[in-house]
Amino acid sequence: MKFQFENSFEVKEKIVNKKVAILPIGAVEAHGPHLPLGTDNLLAERLSDQLAEKVDAFVLPTLPYGQVWSLKNFPGSINVSNESLISLIVDIGESLYRQGFKVFAMVNGHLGNAVAMKEAARKLYDLYPNLKVLYLFYPGMKKPVEEIRETPSSHGTYFHACEIETSFMLYLAPEFVEMNKAICDIPNIPMHADVTPTPWEEFTNSAVLGDATLATKEKGEKVIQVALENMVKLIEDLKEGINHA
Amino acid sequence: MKFQFENSFEVKEKIVNKKVAILPIGAVEAHGPHLPLGTDNLLAERLSDQLAEKVDAFVLPTLPYGQVWSLKNFPGSINVSNESLISLIVDIGESLYRQGFKVFAMVNGHLGNAVAMKEAARKLYDLYPNLKVLYLFYPGMKKPVEEIRETPSSHGTYFHACEIETSFMLYLAPEFVEMNKAICDIPNIPMHADVTPTPWEEFTNSAVLGDATLATKEKGEKVIQVALENMVKLIEDLKEGINHA
Amino acid sequence: MKFQFENSFEVKEKIVNKKVAILPIGAVEAHGPHLPLGTDNLLAERLSDQLAEKVDAFVLPTLPYGQVWSLKNFPGSINVSNESLISLIVDIGESLYRQGFKVFAMVNGHLGNAVAMKEAARKLYDLYPNLKVLYLFYPGMKKPVEEIRETPSSHGTYFHACEIETSFMLYLAPEFVEMNKAICDIPNIPMHADVTPTPWEEFTNSAVLGDATLATKEKGEKVIQVALENMVKLIEDLKEGINHA
Amino acid sequence: MKFQFENSFEVKEKIVNKKVAILPIGAVEAHGPHLPLGTDNLLAERLSDQLAEKVDAFVLPTLPYGQVWSLKNFPGSINVSNESLISLIVDIGESLYRQGFKVFAMVNGHLGNAVAMKEAARKLYDLYPNLKVLYLFYPGMKKPVEEIRETPSSHGTYFHACEIETSFMLYLAPEFVEMNKAICDIPNIPMHADVTPTPWEEFTNSAVLGDATLATKEKGEKVIQVALENMVKLIEDLKEGINHA
């Protein structure tokens, strides 16, 4: 249920009932030849819609700008600093708290946002300990991803425009995928990329980290459903805690 | 043309050709019983789409959170500080400049954002004098508004969820207007509201500043088309200046 | 009554009685060949003196540095950022509140300060809701100005070193006006000046926006008296509210 | 020569010739029963006038708000944070540099401003190494003060509303001194006042640190003239250095 399509006269009671606001956060960032710049926005938003339906929550308008330092020099990327992102999220959380929400669940479509989201969540925790703030990035995806993968991952934590993320898109936003343009591009990510600032143009021209041609809707569905179940469980547990408090 | 649906491999050349990026900026804010909380987002986005078509520009994803200090205590409003907004817009402008855009046109749907947008534009001017930054809020609307009005305005510069803004919605986003809920509520705005911080709950319960029942699609179209023509002219002039430089 | 000429032993009781502190805020900025750089300081200060007499308030020392971004490249202009101005005004307001003042009325002589003053007032409102903070820039001047004008205004909201402001000076600070040097210079302000950062050297060499030769003391007196009456009324209303609270 | 009484058309050439801008910085602060709250403003401004005459410089409008942390709880004190002060001074210095000044001499009337002034000067040095920035607080006053004193000083570095400062006022601004109200109040300043934050109300009720009744115009003149000579010498040396560069 889209929060911004509610009206002010009726929304108050619904906030009291629903208790949960979901904020999709994505980015505008290079995602290879076959996925759009707004991939992370589409994923965050559609995943949020599914989640909202299951936990009876409001979905806020997508925050479509994220921290894309690593890919900021690729065509089409729009980078936003951690400071700006933290400040904006804290402001939003503060308003949600004052509006009567009990749970502020951020659904992230872009790993680069994770630092700002966690930092903002801690600031909100220190300000409003009664507001539960969640920063969610496909929780529990590790195991199902390992099961569906046909190719080894390029990196321990990164996945990008590859077999995995393209599968997510084929499941959640297939109309924006051009599979005929999908490529296999498995870069050799140097060890130092984990320990020193390393813009990705140092090791990839495509921004694809794997074999996107192996992506399928089924693979995407499998992982997304696991993530979704975990998110549902996390939120239901919080709601239960609130009700019993 | 939606920027975020482009892909990284093809977008570079298009940026060089189009030169212009349009950022719709709105807000989540109380708009009475007949208009949704996201009214300003819908207006900014759809106006941007029309503008983009006329000047062959890219439309960026809508920035859907704005500064709504005055209405922040109304149900459903989400307020963001000027500091956060300025910081985010400067970041976005910086990226656009580095991506090769020559004109960064912000199309504003919410008066409360005007201060942050102008301040951000000045900061970008000082940093990147070659980037043209526009902050557009229905330029030249004053005259056509005076012509269409059937009721006097509540305030010299504010219009909100009234005959005027509801008309804008009937023209640009009619599917989100519930005219059967429209009301006439003409508050008596005290003189001090212009010279001391005055949350709107001091003078209105509805957040409607006028007679929304008098709104029509035709009125909206008339004003919007004037604003649009002015925006087109402003941007075409800038583009010409760039081409001749 | 000048606050800074009071002594610490006697001032406490007077603060309790007067309740109102007036802060003149001006700027150092180019004002054509016939007006001094400190025109806005002189106007703010003398207007404050008249106001203080009528409402029995203290006048604080003039804050003589303002935000003059638009004219900062003209000889003699000294520009101060909005951030600095906001921060300083908030500090001053905080001290006034702790000293026992109930009303903090800023009398502005320079339009460019308006954004910082309003922002500072809101910050003080959020911190100390019991302190009434006013940002006053010739309130209600629009109508009398229209009546006295012999020449059309160059711009919807700007007036500068022209028939109007020179008249203000002839009334409030005539000893600083050199009418023999007054000029008529009506610039063609481009439409884009309202929507993109536009240093004034783009459209004027003199910084005069109109026909200063038409200025008279009588014109100035007429407008200033209206503004003054409005200011008096605003402050008296606030004081009454405080007394009845 | 007051900078703000110049006009924009003629000031450019004068800046080139004079090269030096003097900024008086004071404070609004309790100064006992016999001296006004604005004592430090009066001292800074009048000393600046004398200095300007001797070195042919411009005097800027006085910055009348200072950092008065120690006395902020005394009636009439207005305290401004170091952050605000530093930010404002850096802005002013930047404008002066762009206007063509070579020397920015701050004449301080209030010891509490010293930290902010030095920090601002260093920031300006790092930004504009060619601008000479001076922070002057009665340079070389130590020796003549020791000579004129009839009473021991209450503290190693503080002097306030006492024999010394009252003498300064009797010389520079006698019309603001009420010697009939002058008192002798020699507080016992605890050792810890130098090593832990210690608001002055902990050790004085009057804010007078000595015997103000012993103040004379002659004492003031003697110290001020020494300070003035030192300031003149410092500035003349800088001007010479600039001319030979």
Place this chain on the structure above:
Amino acid sequence: MKFQFENSFEVKEKIVNKKVAILPIGAVEAHGPHLPLGTDNLLAERLSDQLAEKVDAFVLPTLPYGQVWSLKNFPGSINVSNESLISLIVDIGESLYRQGFKVFAMVNGHLGNAVAMKEAARKLYDLYPNLKVLYLFYPGMKKPVEEIRETPSSHGTYFHACEIETSFMLYLAPEFVEMNKAICDIPNIPMHADVTPTPWEEFTNSAVLGDATLATKEKGEKVIQVALENMVKLIEDLKEGINHA
């Protein structure tokens, strides 16, 4: 080689030769009954010493305060914000660059510092792209840790005062370990600890995340040596790159 024991007259040439500065960063934080509060400082410092010897680098004085948000409510913890840490590290990096260092390697003993270190490294990269900044936290430890573990880990990424970290201490700083006080305390870390701010007192009283009684010097040595080899390789590669540039 301890940088701070060098003298200014001889250090310049050594900086040119060594090129690499190592900054140990730790924290003061609860580490159970058997490990001292300064465990992370001891580990960072001693690991840095071994590394410096192998790559012929300078070791800077340990930065002994870290971000310990999660454990800040445990006795003895001293928490420092990410903002403070980032700001300080950027300052240090800037000085190192100006002093002539080519590589600034931070050796981290405390996971909570990782965010600030990476953010500071990126800021330095944007300011001084020629300075190589490393943020090192036992690189490559994952595999050897899996090999030595006799108990499953409590958490995917956290290890704390447990079999692993106690083994590190037994190898690097055995004189500070009281094995007779070591305990086995395997908390049940709730799933939500990864997605919402969760002070550790919610799931542990001891701050020990595992079986510290199983720690041995040999286990510590095995992991540390792998991490050390990786660090050496990373730095040697950078030095080679610099020499060939």
Place this chain on the structure above:
Amino acid sequence: MKFQFENSFEVKEKIVNKKVAILPIGAVEAHGPHLPLGTDNLLAERLSDQLAEKVDAFVLPTLPYGQVWSLKNFPGSINVSNESLISLIVDIGESLYRQGFKVFAMVNGHLGNAVAMKEAARKLYDLYPNLKVLYLFYPGMKKPVEEIRETPSSHGTYFHACEIETSFMLYLAPEFVEMNKAICDIPNIPMHADVTPTPWEEFTNSAVLGDATLATKEKGEKVIQVALENMVKLIEDLKEGINHA
């Protein structure tokens, strides 16, 4: 007693008993040919150890980076901004307060840190008035220094790597002094060094401000013992005040 060598299980009770935390603050800075870069760290730390023993306090890990603006261009100096230092000290003070400490005594080994320490202490005072924060820089050293000096001092307040500071080192950290390299270098410090930003390379090549060859352990001991007695007295007085509160 070193705080960081305590463990979390036993430290709580000790904090309650001791009440006092001592933070040594130094710097990495050029100190001539005969003293190490870390001189100020060594002095602060060893003086803290002696003080802690006398007043039964905890010594925190040394903060080894300080503000060395004046000497930042000398080989080996590492400069940290006042902003970073203030922010870090405030964080530490806040944690100490929450941990139950009543007195936070900073023992400073480097004059350049004094501004940041005092500013941080005031911020902590405003936040936590019950926490006593001390900034100590050899309190009361003036008289004993005058007694031991065989050479006049180069400057009213600076002493650096000279007869005095070298004597301190000979008493507190003799193993780090190379007296055979000690020099006599008495610079002519220009008057303007006190009133305008003046990097020390303008008047000294050695960073030695006096005759280091005259330093003796006895001189150092004499001054340090006076400073120590004063520090003890200051802290004992505070503790007594707390006990009687």
